Amino acid sequence: MQPEIFEVRRNKRETADTYxxxxxxxxxxxxxxxxxxxxxxxxxxxxxGEAPISISGDPARPETLVHTVRLVGNVxxxxxxxxxxxxxxxxxxxxxxxxxxxxxxxxxxxxxxxLGLAPLRPALYHLLQHRPDYGNLELIYGARTPADLLYRxxxxxxxxxxxxxxxxxxxxxxxxxxxxxxxxTTVIPRSRFDLEHTTVLICGPQxxxxxxxxxxxxxxxxxxxxFVSMERQMKCGLGRCGHCQWxxxxxxxxxxxxxxxxxQEWFERREV
Amino acid sequence: MEKIEPILAAxxxxxxxxxxxxxxxxxxxxxxxxKAGEFLCRAGEEAGRFYLILQGRVxxxxxxxxxxxxxxxxxxxxxxxxxxxxxxxxxxxHLDARVVSLSRVLSLEVDxxxxxxxxxxxxxxxxxxxxxxxxxVRFRVSALQLADMFQx
Numbered sequence: 001m002q003p004e005i006f007e008v009r010r011n012k013r014e015t016a017d018t019y020x021x022x023x024x025x026x027x028x029x030x031x032x033x034x035x036x037x038x039x040x041x042x043x044x045x046x047x048x049g050e051a052p053i054s055i056s057g058d059p060a061r062p063e064t065l066v067h068t069v070r071l072v073g074n075v076x077x078x079x080x081x082x083x084x085x086x087x088x089x090x091x092x093x094x095x096x097x098x099x100x101x102x103x104x105x106x107x108x109x110x111x112x113x114x115l116g117l118a119p120l121r122p123a124l125y126h127l128l129q130h131r132p133d134y135g136n137l138e139l140i141y142g143a144r145t146p147a148d149l150l151y152r153x154x155x156x157x158x159x160x161x162x163x164x165x166x167x168x169x170x171x172x173x174x175x176x177x178x179x180x181x182x183x184x185t186t187v188i189p190r191s192r193f194d195l196e197h198t199t200v201l202i203c204g205p206q207x208x209x210x211x212x213x214x215x216x217x218x219x220x221x222x223x224x225x226x227f228v229s230m231e232r233q234m235k236c237g238l239g240r241c242g243h244c245q246w247x248x249x250x251x252x253x254x255x256x257x258x259x260x261x262x263x264q265e266w267f268e269r270r271e272v
Numbered sequence: 273m274e275k276i277e278p279i280l281a282a283x284x285x286x287x288x289x290x291x292x293x294x295x296x297x298x299x300x301x302x303x304x305x306x307k308a309g310e311f312l313c314r315a316g317e318e319a320g321r322f323y324l325i326l327q328g329r330v331x332x333x334x335x336x337x338x339x340x341x342x343x344x345x346x347x348x349x350x351x352x353x354x355x356x357x358x359x360x361x362x363x364x365x366h367l368d369a370r371v372v373s374l375s376r377v378l379s380l381e382v383d384x385x386x387x388x389x390x391x392x393x394x395x396x397x398x399x400x401x402x403x404x405x406x407x408x409v410r411f412r413v414s415a416l417q418l419a420d421m422f423q424x
Contacts, residue, residue, distance in 0.1 A: 113421065113422060114422040142421075142422070143422055144420065144422040144423070148422065169346075171417050171420070171421075171422065172342060172343065172344060172417070173342075173343045174339075174340065174341070174342065174343070175331075175333070175340060175341045175343065177343060178372075179346075180346045181331065181332075181343045181344060181345055181346045182345045182346060182413065182417075183413050183416040183417055183421070185413070185416065186413055190348075204421075204422075205421050205422060205423075207416075207419060207421045208421040208422070211416060211421075
């Protein structure tokens with residue numbers, strides 16, 4: 001699979017180390033890029049290399065391809081520091097998506113930790129665009145501090161809606177923070193959902209996902225109602241090179257979104 | 273005046289308690305309304321009260337001379353705040369709890385509770401069962417906070 005050339009249209013700094021890039025085709029043309037919520041692309045920064053990055057934009061707006069990237073190394077530095085007009089290579093969309101069609105008729109709880117809100121945002125856009133198809137919608141978002149929260153303006157807009165309950169909690173904060181403080185799992189008992197008809201979508205650091213899953217199971221949800229988005233070192237993105245092998249799965253091809261009951265055994269193993 | 277037993281019974285800490293035990297607890301409880309900016313407790317003070325939050329929002333803070341107040345937890349409806357001590361010497365608060373929006377709480381006098389639990393061990397066991405669960409949850413949450421789950 002060859003990378004296609006895209007051009008950076010806009011680069012917005014979200015937090016101290018995280019940037020949101022809007023991409024289009026060269027020469028000012030629209031991106032014309034269709035994807036399903038939860039999928040990712042391999043982004044190629046020329047002369048540096050390639051990295052798997054979740055698509056964080058609106059699936060109903062294929063004219064703009066949006067990625068939110070944390071600067072963690074050489075490749076992501078090249079992506080994060082790309083100015084408007086810079087060319088980037090894109091291979092994708094790749095991987096499995098959030099089960100937004102299967103969740104029709106259910107309450108949906110989205111739980112994001114840190115940068116995990118980026119791959120969940122397309123799912124939330126979809127749920128809000130098809131709002132009558134779903135029951136109660138809850139977004140639970142946790143971060144280390146208020147300065148680490150992504151999409152601040154959008155969070156405020158979502159919070160103002162009557163058809164979505166938004167819970168934001170940080171691990172620690174100064175006196176000027178008006179939101180919640182406490183680990184994200186403490187918010188779960190406050191969220192409203194029907195035990196029988198709920199789908200939970202979780203994305204964040206693995207430790208956060210582990211304790212979040214345990215809390216939902218403790219509340220009475222079944223493993224098959226919970227979906228997690230996994231992160232592993234990826235290379236080919238096609239399930240051939242084996243870099244992202246996780247037990248019997250290739251995260252790039254079989255995931256990154258997995259139903260929890262399918263991966264439960266591997267999720268709890270320390271060796272993989 | 274509204275009776276305290278049904279309010280106690282509706283709080284998660286007291287759910288499932290026998291009516292006679294609720295009556296005993298109610299004898300140690302009073303309703304308190306607090307305005308934003310007031311403190312439920314301050315570090316160093318004697319921990320003479322155990323609070324069941326009915327409504328509102330309370331932040332639990334550690335004060336540092338260099339960094340000012342650092343919020344480590346926010347509490348709301350259904351939450352619990354306090355120490356239960358069952359020996360003669362009371363515990364002392366090591367944190368501040370500041371009300372950030374108009375709050376209604378049930379305030380239980382710990383010494384009164386201690387005497388009632390001493391006199392009726394069935395009540396004591398019920399209270400300790402709930403308190404042990406509260407401490408276990410707090411311990412787990414604190415461990416997760418210390419683990420810094422979101423570290424990049």
